[in-house]
Amino acid sequence: MIRFLLRRLAWSALVVWVVATTVFVIYFAVPRDVARLIAGRQASEQTIQIVRARLGLDKPMGVQYLSFLRRLAGGDLGESFLTQERVTAIVARDFPVTASLALGSAVLWLVMGVGAGVIAATRRRSATDHAITGIALTFYSMPPFLLGQLLLFFLFFQLYLAGFEFFPPGSYVAFSDSPLQWARFLILPWLSIALVTAATYSRLTRSAMIDVLDEDYIRTARSKGLTERRITYRHALRSSLTPVVTQFGIDLGGLMGGAIVTEVVFGLPGLGREAVQAVATQDLPIIMGIAILSAVLVVAANLAVDLGHALLDPRVRFE
Amino acid sequence: MNSATNTMVRSRGPWALAFARLRHDRAALAAGVTLVGVLLLAVLAPVIARLVGHGPGDQFLDVGLSSSGIPIGPNRTFLLGTDSLGRDLLVRIAYGTRVSLLVGVLASALAVLVGTLVGIVAGWYGGLVDRALSRLMDVVLSLPFLVFALALVAVVGPSLTISVTVIAFFTWASVGRVVRAQALSIRELEYVQAARTLGASHARIMFIEILPNVTASVIVYTTLLIPGAIAGEATLSFLGLSVVPPTPSWGNMLADAMAYYRVAWWFVFFPGAALLITTVAFNVLGDSVRDALDPRRETASRGSPEDAA
Amino acid sequence: MLAHRGERLSSAHHSARPGEPLVSLERVVKEFPVKRGGLFSRSREKVHAVSDVSLEIRRGETLALVGETGCGKSTLAGCVMRLHDLTSGKIVFDGTDITAASHAELQPFRRRMQMVFQNPYGSLNPRRRVGSIIGDPFDIHGLARGAERVTRVHKLMALVGLNPEHYNRFPGDFSGGQRQRIGIARAIALHPDLIVCDEPVSALDVSIRAQILNLLDDLQRELGLTYLFISHDLSVVRHVSNRVAVMYLGRVVEVAPVDDLYEHPRHPYTRALLSAIPVPDPDREAAREHVVLSGDPPSPLDPPSGCRFHPRCPRAEAVCASEAPRLARAPGDAAEHLTACHFPLADHELLATTTVGQRA
Numbered sequence: 001m002i003r004f005l006l007r008r009l010a011w012s013a014l015v016v017w018v019v020a021t022t023v024f025v026i027y028f029a030v031p032r033d034v035a036r037l038i039a040g041r042q043a044s045e046q047t048i049q050i051v052r053a054r055l056g057l058d059k060p061m062g063v064q065y066l067s068f069l070r071r072l073a074g075g076d077l078g079e080s081f082l083t084q085e086r087v088t089a090i091v092a093r094d095f096p097v098t099a100s101l102a103l104g105s106a107v108l109w110l111v112m113g114v115g116a117g118v119i120a121a122t123r124r125r126s127a128t129d130h131a132i133t134g135i136a137l138t139f140y141s142m143p144p145f146l147l148g149q150l151l152l153f154f155l156f157f158q159l160y161l162a163g164f165e166f167f168p169p170g171s172y173v174a175f176s177d178s179p180l181q182w183a184r185f186l187i188l189p190w191l192s193i194a195l196v197t198a199a200t201y202s203r204l205t206r207s208a209m210i211d212v213l214d215e216d217y218i219r220t221a222r223s224k225g226l227t228e229r230r231i232t233y234r235h236a237l238r239s240s241l242t243p244v245v246t247q248f249g250i251d252l253g254g255l256m257g258g259a260i261v262t263e264v265v266f267g268l269p270g271l272g273r274e275a276v277q278a279v280a281t282q283d284l285p286i287i288m289g290i291a292i293l294s295a296v297l298v299v300a301a302n303l304a305v306d307l308g309h310a311l312l313d314p315r316v317r318f319e
Numbered sequence: 320m321n322s323a324t325n326t327m328v329r330s331r332g333p334w335a336l337a338f339a340r341l342r343h344d345r346a347a348l349a350a351g352v353t354l355v356g357v358l359l360l361a362v363l364a365p366v367i368a369r370l371v372g373h374g375p376g377d378q379f380l381d382v383g384l385s386s387s388g389i390p391i392g393p394n395r396t397f398l399l400g401t402d403s404l405g406r407d408l409l410v411r412i413a414y415g416t417r418v419s420l421l422v423g424v425l426a427s428a429l430a431v432l433v434g435t436l437v438g439i440v441a442g443w444y445g446g447l448v449d450r451a452l453s454r455l456m457d458v459v460l461s462l463p464f465l466v467f468a469l470a471l472v473a474v475v476g477p478s479l480t481i482s483v484t485v486i487a488f489f490t491w492a493s494v495g496r497v498v499r500a501q502a503l504s505i506r507e508l509e510y511v512q513a514a515r516t517l518g519a520s521h522a523r524i525m526f527i528e529i530l531p532n533v534t535a536s537v538i539v540y541t542t543l544l545i546p547g548a549i550a551g552e553a554t555l556s557f558l559g560l561s562v563v564p565p566t567p568s569w570g571n572m573l574a575d576a577m578a579y580y581r582v583a584w585w586f587v588f589f590p591g592a593a594l595l596i597t598t599v600a601f602n603v604l605g606d607s608v609r610d611a612l613d614p615r616r617e618t619a620s621r622g623s624p625e626d627a628a
Numbered sequence: 629m630l631a632h633r634g635e636r637l638s639s640a641h642h643s644a645r646p647g648e649p650l651v652s653l654e655r656v657v658k659e660f661p662v663k664r665g666g667l668f669s670r671s672r673e674k675v676h677a678v679s680d681v682s683l684e685i686r687r688g689e690t691l692a693l694v695g696e697t698g699c700g701k702s703t704l705a706g707c708v709m710r711l712h713d714l715t716s717g718k719i720v721f722d723g724t725d726i727t728a729a730s731h732a733e734l735q736p737f738r739r740r741m742q743m744v745f746q747n748p749y750g751s752l753n754p755r756r757r758v759g760s761i762i763g764d765p766f767d768i769h770g771l772a773r774g775a776e777r778v779t780r781v782h783k784l785m786a787l788v789g790l791n792p793e794h795y796n797r798f799p800g801d802f803s804g805g806q807r808q809r810i811g812i813a814r815a816i817a818l819h820p821d822l823i824v825c826d827e828p829v830s831a832l833d834v835s836i837r838a839q840i841l842n843l844l845d846d847l848q849r850e851l852g853l854t855y856l857f858i859s860h861d862l863s864v865v866r867h868v869s870n871r872v873a874v875m876y877l878g879r880v881v882e883v884a885p886v887d888d889l890y891e892h893p894r895h896p897y898t899r900a901l902l903s904a905i906p907v908p909d910p911d912r913e914a915a916r917e918h919v920v921l922s923g924d925p926p927s928p929l930d931p932p933s934g935c936r937f938h939p940r941c942p943r944a945e946a947v948c949a950s951e952a953p954r955l956a957r958a959p960g961d962a963a964e965h966l967t968a969c970h971f972p973l974a975d976h977e978l979l980a981t982t983t984v985g986q987r988a
Contacts, residue, residue: 257465518738
């Protein structure tokens with residue numbers, strides 16, 4: 001077990017290093033004048049030279065790379081070109097928003113997706129099944145940003161016109177300040193990520209359950225007289241969950257992406273919106289910092305999932 | 320010898336059988352017809368522009384906007400309404416179809432090509448080659464797509480090429496994994512051993528023995544990748560990372576529409592509908608293709624895309 | 629039918645004449661390491677598939693290789709065909725040592741030895757047309773293209789009893805017996821010297837087996853083929869072979885001309901195998917000796933010391949556990965009849981201590 005852990009840790013560290021190096025290569029090794037970017041278009045040659053010297057851009061590439069790595073290892077992600085604020089501070093401020101968004105939608109999609117899948121599977125070929133499958137198909141074809149806009153239109157605007165301001169967009173209230181308000185501002189964003197992903201999970205669960213329900217050991221359970229409900233929840237569900245867990249591990253990576261778009265649509269002050277704005281202002285340190293951080297988060301999440309897998313299924317440890 | 324096979328039963332190869340199954344699937348037919356319509360829309364975009372007399376970039380600031388500068392709704396001149404700059408929405412949507420289809424199909428084709436190649440090589444050679452390639456695929460799959468797209472575009476600038484490349488880059492590995500798994504199991508089959516005893520080279524075995532047996536999954540995967548690529552392109556243009564304005568794409572139209580959704584529902588609805596209809600049609604078609612190629616699967620309604628292998 | 633002698637002369641020159649060794653296996657050992665654990669733990673266990681086998685396959689004969697599942701006969705076939713590298717030992721094909729030959733060096737030899745596989749359903753690529761499959765050898769070795777290739781494939785199909793009009797069909801359209809014919813057509817396409825038949829009829833209906841065996845027999849005469857015939861079915865083997873080698877757990881325990889083996893089996897294991905063949909006449913069946921071996925065959929991961937059969941052998945003594953017997957002529961036997969046993973059975977000796985009435 002320890003060996004497995006060490007191997008995965010080593011592997012994760014490698015991935016993070018590769019990502020960091022790639023980011024470095026894209027930003028520093030590509031022939032562009034970073035100093036000019038920072039100094040601004042109006043700046044004189046002299047200013048640019050000063051900026052270049054201060055940022056260490058006149059040193060050879062190898063030296064720059066090493067100092068980049070060193071700072072990274074120390075947790076220093078540089079400063080914003082625009083505001084000089086430390087990137088780590090920016091990230092720390094935005095992170096709770098994105099985390100709330102991501103985790104909330106993950107919980108929602110798991111519950112909705114698996115639930116819908118189980119219902120569809122146990123009522124195979126019925127009208128309910130067809131309805132659920134059709135709805136799922138529609139939802140998972142939709143990109144989250146479109147769903148977000150539609151939700152805004154129908155669940156916020158139309159209701160607002162009717163006099164009910166239930167789910168206003170545009171701001172974020174910390175959980176510690178007011179859990180109710182926190183949820184209220186996040187519900188539509190959660191749904192716009194969760195519904196799309198839940199659709200995929202409902203299909204996954206449905207097909208996994210259908211396979212399991214056809215297995216001999218389920219037939220045995222039925223013939224022993226167990227109720228259908230017990231069969232579904234205690235026996236069939238457990239086996240059907242394996243592909244779901246696997247898929248969840250994979251989807252953790254995609255969460256960042258969903259969060260980015262949703263934050264833009266709903267105006268939430270999270271990492272995603274920060275990154276998009278940084279692209280517009282060409283504020284490279286912020287983008288780099290967020291990119292590296294996302295990679296670290298994904299790798300950490302995958303590690304946790306692998307660990308969970310290994311604990312549940314001893315065969316995995318020997319791969 | 321058995322002479323029965325000489326006479327009555329007309330033999331149909333596995334492809335002909337699959338095609339026959341597909342033809343009888345009503346959902347597939349509906350989806351197919353829809354997609355033909357979408358394709359026509361794309362191809363005939365200039366014709367449509369000519370017919371209504373509005374180009375995709377023509378701004379009609381006088382007749383296209385209301386007195387307060389807000390887009391006007393569907394009427395006789397502008398069949399689907401106008402956008403924030405008074406441009407004809409119908410024409411722009413038609414031109415946007417080109418971008419979506421182009422990127423969707425190209426990116427998927429590229430991803431499938433690379434993924435299949437890598438998957439077959441990894442599955443056939445095994446050992447160190449397989450381990451290295453599998454690790455590579457794992458890494459690529461675990462990277463967050465949008466974040467990296469953002470990072471890349473920040474440096475290189477948005478364009479259609481970037482769109483295609485980024486989408487292809489992040490999707491080839493899922494194809495690769497599926498193909499690799501299949502290649503690994505095919506490798507143990509006797510007809511592959513037979514090819515080795517005949518003295519077939521590695522390349523011959525990979526492309527003549529293994530490839531035809533993974534083609535079925537590859538086709539299914541392609542049809543399922545396309546709607547994802549289209550949605551991906553829409554997301555990228557929504558964020559301003561794909562085609563550059565004033566070129567219309569569904570994504571950037573929807574981005575503009577965000578500020579106007581309270582006053583111009585058509586601005587959100589029509590591009591959104593175009594996007595949704597196209598992706599749903601591709602998904603339905605993809606499901607049907609998968610069912611047609613593998614009739615063993617339980618198919619009262621659609622199953623899961625993940626079982627494409 | 630057509631013997632295509634023209635092509636035979638154009639392939640590599642052969643020096644072995646009928647009766648002389650075509651293939652020589654000298655002390656061949658093949659072990660497979662068992663992979664257990666991941667990057668950091670390497671298991672030391674090995675599957676001893678083939679342990680020190682020396683055999684000759686003579687031109688023009690049919691040498692049968694018999695034994696239970698797991699005795700190593702398929703692996704040995706794989707070694708002969710150079711599908712595997714040998715752990716140690718030597719393989720000589722018609723005077724040339726091919727033990728260490730590279731892929732490129734083996735190419736001319738691939739034309740001279742071919743294989744017919746056991747599974748008619750797995751040995752043909754379901755997505756390719758049979759004409760293309762049979763024509764593979766011509767393609768791979770660049771011997772015929774286009775229309776000429778099609779003609780040759782048609783002739784091959786006719787030769788094995790298939791309708792040449794089915795050239796464009798898929799394997800799924802054919803029955804098991806027909807698929808074996810396709811496999812045979814593919815194997816004889818380049819008129820090889822040696823064909824290794826790995827249980828060619830085991831997966832077929834009993835009614836079809838005779839047809840395929842007769843086909844193999846006809847082809848042997850027409851094309852001057854040499855067969856290494858692998859089987860676990862002794863009743864089939866008696867019909868088709870000239871000589872028989874019996875394998876047990878990676879070793880050859882007895883080798884003899886076919887009639888000698890069936891009428892004068894010397895090794896206890898051979899005796900046990902033969903006693904398991906049912907005889908149609910119930911009276912004769914009841915009167916025969918039936919040997920029931922105790923226990924299961926041990927695993928090739930950890931074979932017994934000395935004579936590998938000793939744990940199951942009713943005649944085993946101390947020396948059997950410590951010293952592995954060599955293949956040698958038992959007293960009174962023909963020069964060709966070799967047995968690896970410290971206490972070979974004489975004709976009249978019974979192996980089992982139980983008689984018919986006490987059969988367990």
